[in-house]
Amino acid sequence: MYGWIWRHLPGNAWVKALISLLLALAVVYVLFQYVFPWAEPLLPFNDVTVNNQ
């Protein structure tokens, strides 16, 4: 999977490394900005109130 991505990136090794880094950062951004905020309320780690439900 990662090998496939590496082979399909353009340029020499340095350019590939740079693009890979940018891709990784983009993935982290999407996770922190959209995926984790969505997933968090679904997981039982952060309910602090007492309630009837």
Add this chain to the structure above:
Amino acid sequence: MGVTTDQDEQTEVPGSDSPSMPRRRGRGRIATAVSVFGELLITAGLVLGLFVVYSLWWTNVLADRKADRQGAQVRHHWASATPDSGPGALDTGDGIGFLHVPAMGNGDVLVEKGTSTDVLNDGVAGYYTDPVKATLPMTGKTGNFALAAHRDGHGAKFHNIDKLQMGDPIVFETRDNWYVYKVFAILPQTSKYNVDVLTSVPKQAGVRKRGHYITLTTCTPVFTSEYRYIVWGELVRVDKVDSKRTPPKELT
């Protein structure tokens, strides 16, 4: 990877590749599947690790930033309001005051209305409106000022709730008053459905008559939401805020 081995073996035995080809291609496919599966597992591990970083660090960064901004807004509001604006003090729009708990060692915690995730995720403590309506101290009525805040992540304002001991002060600061409470009961673990801890006379804290109580609730043990940790305090004194906003002796 699978492709190169196939090619290598083909060059070693030229011409005789046709009978063994399907088997080799099958092995290559399995090898590819295993390696993709392995990479997916590594990816999943990294994502879970990032989620821990997100919930224990990043949400704190965001929440503290937001709480600081909102807190500054409230203080600005107080400073700009004229002393004779009277009952306008009960301004629930952007926070009603600040909670100071020296034992928790985390400065002042803004208190806002409601205990929904939206409110609490801003790094503030919220007073209950549901299932039990909290009695606000500035109304002067007897009752229970019940609050909730996060134990971990989103500001983690009640992270050190277990550091509170009997007799420790809890101070609530409003525009006009310092309400000084003293801890008189602690329930280290209770069910999350135990709404009786919030009642205006919290019998589980061992009291029978009406009074001015404060209740702090958060989750326990740390990093989970299995149970709730409850701390009760009773009002001992109300100090008027002076022109320099000198804190009561409990905070110095």
